[in-house]
Amino acid sequence: MRTRFILIQTSHAGNVGGTARAMKVMGFDDLVLVAPRWANVLRREETIQRASGANDVLDKARIVDTLDEALDGMDHLCATAMTPRDFGPPTRQPREHFAGLLGAPQADDGPTAARPGGVAFLFGSERFGMRNEDVYRCHSCLSIPTNPQFGSLNLAAAVQLIAYDWRQALGGYALPPVSTPERPLADAKALAGMLQHLEQALVAVDFLDPAAPKKLMPRLNQLFNRAAPTEEEIHILRGVAKAMLQVAERAKR
Amino acid sequence: MRTRFILIQTSHAGNVGGTARAMKVMGFDDLVLVAPRWANVLRREETIQRASGANDVLDKARIVDTLDEALDGMDHLCATAMTPRDFGPPTRQPREHFAGLLGAPQADDGPTAARPGGVAFLFGSERFGMRNEDVYRCHSCLSIPTNPQFGSLNLAAAVQLIAYDWRQALGGYALPPVSTPERPLADAKALAGMLQHLEQALVAVDFLDPAAPKKLMPRLNQLFNRAAPTEEEIHILRGVAKAMLQVAERAKR
Numbered sequence: 001m002r003t004r005f006i007l008i009q010t011s012h013a014g015n016v017g018g019t020a021r022a023m024k025v026m027g028f029d030d031l032v033l034v035a036p037r038w039a040n041v042l043r044r045e046e047t048i049q050r051a052s053g054a055n056d057v058l059d060k061a062r063i064v065d066t067l068d069e070a071l072d073g074m075d076h077l078c079a080t081a082m083t084p085r086d087f088g089p090p091t092r093q094p095r096e097h098f099a100g101l102l103g104a105p106q107a108d109d110g111p112t113a114a115r116p117g118g119v120a121f122l123f124g125s126e127r128f129g130m131r132n133e134d135v136y137r138c139h140s141c142l143s144i145p146t147n148p149q150f151g152s153l154n155l156a157a158a159v160q161l162i163a164y165d166w167r168q169a170l171g172g173y174a175l176p177p178v179s180t181p182e183r184p185l186a187d188a189k190a191l192a193g194m195l196q197h198l199e200q201a202l203v204a205v206d207f208l209d210p211a212a213p214k215k216l217m218p219r220l221n222q223l224f225n226r227a228a229p230t231e232e233e234i235h236i237l238r239g240v241a242k243a244m245l246q247v248a249e250r251a252k253r
Numbered sequence: 254m255r256t257r258f259i260l261i262q263t264s265h266a267g268n269v270g271g272t273a274r275a276m277k278v279m280g281f282d283d284l285v286l287v288a289p290r291w292a293n294v295l296r297r298e299e300t301i302q303r304a305s306g307a308n309d310v311l312d313k314a315r316i317v318d319t320l321d322e323a324l325d326g327m328d329h330l331c332a333t334a335m336t337p338r339d340f341g342p343p344t345r346q347p348r349e350h351f352a353g354l355l356g357a358p359q360a361d362d363g364p365t366a367a368r369p370g371g372v373a374f375l376f377g378s379e380r381f382g383m384r385n386e387d388v389y390r391c392h393s394c395l396s397i398p399t400n401p402q403f404g405s406l407n408l409a410a411a412v413q414l415i416a417y418d419w420r421q422a423l424g425g426y427a428l429p430p431v432s433t434p435e436r437p438l439a440d441a442k443a444l445a446g447m448l449q450h451l452e453q454a455l456v457a458v459d460f461l462d463p464a465a466p467k468k469l470m471p472r473l474n475q476l477f478n479r480a481a482p483t484e485e486e487i488h489i490l491r492g493v494a495k496a497m498l499q500v501a502e503r504a505k506r
Contacts, residue, residue, distance in 0.1 A: 091428060
């Protein structure tokens with residue numbers, strides 16, 4: 001699905017760079033700036049520094065004068081605004097809205113429009129947010145749930161969160177392949193054998209008194225159950241027990 | 254649940270400020286810096302600027318020399334690292350891991366430890382990430398799923414995403430109350446009445462030919478079904494139809 005990020009009247013170059021980086025790291029590259037404070041914002045030093053390698057997003061970005069010019073090909077507009085507006089579109093949390101937007105129409109949903117072909121996320125200026133008239137044009141208003149006592153989300157951070165939730169809703173990226181092989185867990189028999197070995201060793205080093213064992217071994221059994229050791233780790237623990245027995249034997253001489 | 258963010262050997266003051274802001278906006282305030290590049294990083298101009306009002310987080314923050322000193326009261330450590338390590342803890346996506354960490358133990362889960370009392374998120378330096386020996390101490394390794402061709406997530410942006418996912422997993426914040434009242438939807442009878450009114454108007458302005466109506470009215474019916482108008486909007490649309498009829502009447506004179 002086509003995805004565009006639109007920054008309206010952005011005043012900090014660092015935020016434009018941070019936005020480009022935040023978009024690229026989630027696999028998006030269509031950025032449009034509407035009437036930014038600096039005409040040369042895409043080439044400013046701070047922008048490029050904060051973009052940190054997302055230069056292709058900056059190179060592709062367009063600067064336009066009006067919101068109208070930013071909307072070609074987009075058929076679902078999401079405002080991002082801290083405060084819901086009277087007469088504005090419905091305000092929703094991003095995850096909830098994205099699930100509804102991408103979900104297959106349900107039989108009992110009643111009439112639904114087709115899944116959108118192009119989704120645009122609109123962000124207002126750092127100081128004033130979005131103008132009412134820009135919010136009114138949108139199909140939905142996304143509100144990122146924040147601390148009621150401190151809702152001051154940085155612009156590039158807001159872009160990062162929306163880009164993340166949207167990418168996850170679109171299916172997400174897989175984790176890089178892990179080089180560690182699957183851990184073959186030791187079975188209960190192997191664990192019991194190790195515990196017997198360990199018990200002998202604990203007796204040998206005079207930590208466990210066989211006449212008054214209390215609940216030491218059941219406690220250790222529970223601990224190792226929770227740790228779910230691998231076969232290799234059982235081998236290591238048996239090696240420890242063996243070394244304890246050997247040193248205890250030498251100490252007797 | 255106690256939650257701490259630990260930055261290890263951070264070199265950019267802006268990231269410390271951005272981290273404080275990202276934490277506070279998600280309702281967290283326990284920040285510890287291990288051996289930052291600048292001893293005075295909590296009071297640097299760039300830090301305070303990027304914190305943008307999260308000064309209480311900076312005021313409360315501690316600077317320590319070693320990771321050990323940062324871990325008091327924490328019993329579940331989450332590394333954040335781009336690349337999984339051999340012999341390291343299991344690598345998981347944040348949402349998946351948090352659901353498991355907070356979920357009630359299931360009957361078929363086998364032995365489980367208690368829910369943690371203090372969770373710490375560890376972030377390595379901007380240039381080198383986390384050292385292996387620090388990752389090995391952790392109970393899990395969180396990997397934020399990113400673009401396979403560009404995984405360069407800014408440090409403060411990574412803190413923002415983890416803080417968001419963790420806050421959501423803890424139950425999340427509600428959206429601010431919406432001042433717009435619930436929309437009372439018009440019923441099908443009201444919609445049908447409006448469409449009849451509109452049909453008369455469309456005939457009157459010579460747009461609809463009653464002898465060859467084609468599928469105009471069924472199309473409009475579908476369009477308004479999807480729009481799910483309120484009673485008030487039906488009233489507006491009937492007003493439009495009425496005005497069309499009036500102007501058509503005047504045009505006949």
